Amino acid sequence: TAPCSILPQRNLLIRRVAYPRFLKRQPLAVVSQGKLQRDVPVTRLWKDRSLVNIGPKLKGYPESELQVVPSIELQKIRSASRESIDKPYRPDARIELSENEFSIVDLGTNLTGFIGASVRCTEPTKLYFTFDEILAQDDVNFRRLGCVNAVCYELKPGTYSLESFEPYTMRYLKLNVLEGSCEIENLYLREYANSETEEARFSCSDPRLNRIFEAARQTFKQNATDIFMDCPSRERAGWLCDSFFTSRVAFDLCGNTTIEKNLFENYLLPASFAHLPEGMLPMCYPADHYNGVFIPNWAMWFVIQLEEYQARSGDRELVAALRPRLEALYRYFQRFTNEDGLLEKLESWVFVEWSKANSFVQDVSYPSNMLYAAALAAGGRMYGEPDLIDQAEHIRAVIRRQSFDGEFFVDNAVRKDGQLQVTRNRTEVCQYFAFFFDVATRKTHGKLWDKLVHQFGPKRKQSKAFPEIHPANAFIGNYLRSELLSRYGYPAQIKDELVDFYLY
Known part of the structure; x- marks a missing residue:
């Protein structure tokens, strides 16, 4: 058996506050779909202090130790073409995306919670969820708020029930396929909010x-x-x-x-x-x-x-x-x-x-x-x-x-x-x-x-x-x-x- 360490017992505080109900909120509409352009030249990359100022006063991992830097990868991608859809979202209707394609859905209002979806892919796929509270020029700007509003999944062939580990705030969610292809259905945001x-x-x-x-x-x-x-x-x-x-x-x-x-x-x-x-x-x-x-x-x-x-x-x-x-x-x-x-x-x-x-x-x-x-x-x-x-x-x-x-x-x-x-x-x-x-x-x-x-x-x-x-x-x-x-x-x-x- 592998050795294990035992942590000292901690006295936990009383929560007092009622737990959220964790209701699933589905998108109301599919806004648009289109093609992505890769390897877009960027004159000056945006790098937040949380990436470049790591040290004694700001904890974290230096950029040199990171295997993946999503904020840099996403800055080299842009929407090349866009088709307006503006149709009600149906959870049982699959959104089919091939390599370098995207789709944007609308939750109807700003909500906070955990992003979830059912995803099926028949080949290795890289899927990015990017999101924001508003649309900028009919698109989602993942860094408008000065943070990285993105979740990346690198998936082998198979069917997945995905849900993000931490909660995020958004009205608009953009599904970006950078490699491979996939079918996405049952999109939701598991609401993380005060229940009282x-x-x-x-x-x-x-x-x-x-x-x-x-x-x-x-x-x-x-x-x-x-x-x-x-x-x-x-x-x-x-x-x-x-x-x-x-x-x-x-x-x-x-x-x-x-x-x-x-x-x-x-x-x-x-x-x-x-x-x-x-x-x-x-x-x-x-x-x-x-x-x-x-x-x-x-x-x-x-x-x-x-x-x-x-x-x-x-x-x-x-x-x-x-x-x-x-x-x-x-x-x-x-x-x-x-x-x-x-x-x-x-x-x-x-x-x-x-x-x-x-x-x-x-x-x-x-x-x-x-x-x-x-x-x-x-x-x-x-x-x-x-x-x-x-x-x-x-x-x-x-x-x-x-x-x-x-x-x-x-x-x-x-x-x-x-x-x-x-x-x-x-x-x-x-x-x-x-x-x-x-x-x-x-x-x-x-x-x-x-x-x-x-x-x-x-x-x-x-x-x-x-x-x-x-x-x-x-x-x-x-x-x-x-x-x-x-x-x-x-x-x-x-x-x-x-x-x-x-x-x-």
Whole structure:
């Protein structure tokens, strides 16, 4: 008998979350078929960092050790001719493909799951499944998202029931035969998604809102199988800040906080987080951070979300257990407190949102300090620490004096010759931060609020109002805008803006 090693017993965590139903979703239509051209000259091959940056900070196998590099092989192939089919897909109808032929099928909507099919080949065959969420020039671009959306099978003659080992996200699936020939039938995607969302119901007389709700449900269920993810396709990572908004939706659609508890429990378990400064929380977790990068803002969102979790769940035990983590985090930030009590020259990836706002984060970022004040106040309320609440109010008062120019809040100040000088950089998202985190209210800054309500939002691009104020992005400025309209009682405007934002 061959010798074998015995691994030590591991204590597994309680799953808590219901398992997916793993329903099989079949394509709705055959979109097209055609011929492939091989050995297409490529002036400059695309090589992702996961292929070329392998080393101590990014684990994996160097390119020189790989026997097959699908991303390179696929870049040298293109669709040479295409015939539109646009007929309903029948699972019992065979798709017959010879060498250098392809067929594209449509699942009807973006879905996440395991690709499956019955494949019969009478000669050695190389079959590639490539996929994407959209069609680009009526074709599937396997690398549009900056990752390799492909599964390759090298098959000997025979009949196979295939199913991919890991889940992928797609609407369109392209079947490419590079060698040999085969017959494919019973295509499906075994759905990998949260099973608890179907209990939620929404229906109204406006079909546009019904469509948005179902898209939101799909987005959530594919990103919430055991932790909250930012996307089920490229990253599949449990990012903070994203989780603040997703956790609110989870309570609405699922009626529980089980996934959110998993998220916070993950941050509680390790004795420390390798490669990060003492006290700092990982920007996404579980994950490895060998390069030492972190987002200090995301750690602040962690605190904001934790207070909401306590209100949603009543789980004071977990909140109490995380207190040392928060205390260490506050100690970390104290190193950056300037003479005004504001955070200055924060380290690593200071992140406000995906917009021009991320260019205005040094030396003093006022949106970051607005968020910091809210995180201090949240900790003060959770743990009965009035000093934290007082510190938060002091920061808000300083921001009002320094950042508000009489019309808008300015994003940042820079240190010159030892003096802090407020810039003229102003963004839409900075205004939303001010109201969302109680630096401003409708009473204290009524004129600004009226401008934001009536002259900002999804139609400002057409109206060209306030072109000097850099526009917000969906994440997170537009989300904050919707939350603020909800807070202050503008349901009709929310309805209209949802259509403008999401059905453009």
